[in-house]
Amino acid sequence: MFSYYQLSVPVYTRALTQLSHLLDKAMEFALSKKVSDETMLGLRLAPDMLPFVKQIQIACDTAKFAAARFSDTAAPKHDDNEKTFAELKQRVEQTIAFINSIPEAAFANASQKTIQLSFLPNPMTAEVYLLQFVAPNLYFHISTAYALLRSNGVEIGKADFLGQV
Template sequence: MSLSHHQIALPTYIRMLGNLSAFIDKALEFCSAGKIDETVLLQTRLYPNMLPLVKQFQIATDQAKGSIARLSGIAAPKFADDETTFAQLKARIATTLDYLNGIPADALGEVKGKEVVLPWMQDHPLEGEFYLLHFAIPNVYFHVSTTYAILRHVGVPLGKNDFIGEL
C-alpha cells in the first residue's frame, strides 16, 4: 500500500510547525534570561542578504498552508505578515495548524497531474505532485531549518531533538 499525498504532507507540516512553535518557547526563555528585546531577535539574520527571523516563521506557515490550499482547493487563512512579537507568531502557527488539521483525508486525492501556477512563475506551471514533493515540502523544511539556525546562532539552546521533535 502506498502513502497518499495527505499522509505525506499533512503530518510533515503539522509536526514541523509544532516544532517551530516550540522554538518560540525556548526563544522567549532565552530573551527573558538574557534581558534581550524579542523584537531585536526577530530581526536577526544569518547574513545581510537573507530574510530576518520573523520572515522565516511567516514563510514556513505560508508554504504549508499555501501548498495545501493550491492542491486541495480549500481556502487557507490569510495573514497580513505584520507580526512583531513571538506571541503573534505563535498565534499564526496555531491558526495554520487549525487549518491543516481540518483538511479531510481525501482533499489531496487529485494532486497527480494537477497544474499549479505560482504567482512568481505565471508562465511555468508545475505538476501537482512535483510541486508538493520537490518544492513545497522542501521549502517548509528550508524555512524551519533557517529559523533553527538563526536561533542557534544567537545562542538559543536548541538541539537536533528540537528540530526533529519527539519520537
C-alpha cells in the same frame, strides 16, 4: 502508496509543531537574557537575508498554501505583521489548525493538479510541487530559523528540531 494528504498534513503539522517548540525556547531565552522580541525577530544570518520573522511567516505560508492547493480550499490570509513571539506562535498554531481542518477526502484529486505560482514561469505537476518545491522550501525556512536561534545563543539541539520520533 502514500496519499497527498499523508505526505502533507501530518508532515507539515509535525514540522510546524517543532517550529512552535523552537519559538518557546526563543521566548525563554529572550526573557532570561532581557533581549527584546524586536531584536530577536530581526535576526539575520547575513545582511541580505530575510529576518527571523520572515522565516516563520514563509514556513507557515508554505504549509498552508500547499494544503490549500492540494485540496481546493481557500487558505486563510495573514497580514505578515507579527511583532512578537506570541504573535508568531499564534500564526503557527492557526496554520496547524487550518491544515488539520481540511478533510482527507479533499485531497482525493491532488495528484492530478497542476500548480502555477505567480513568481515562477512554468506550472508544476503536483508531484514536482510537493517534492521539489514545498518540502525543501518548508524545511529551508524552519532550518534557517533554527540556525538563527542557535547562532545567537538559544540553547537548542537537533532533538528540538526533530521532536520525538
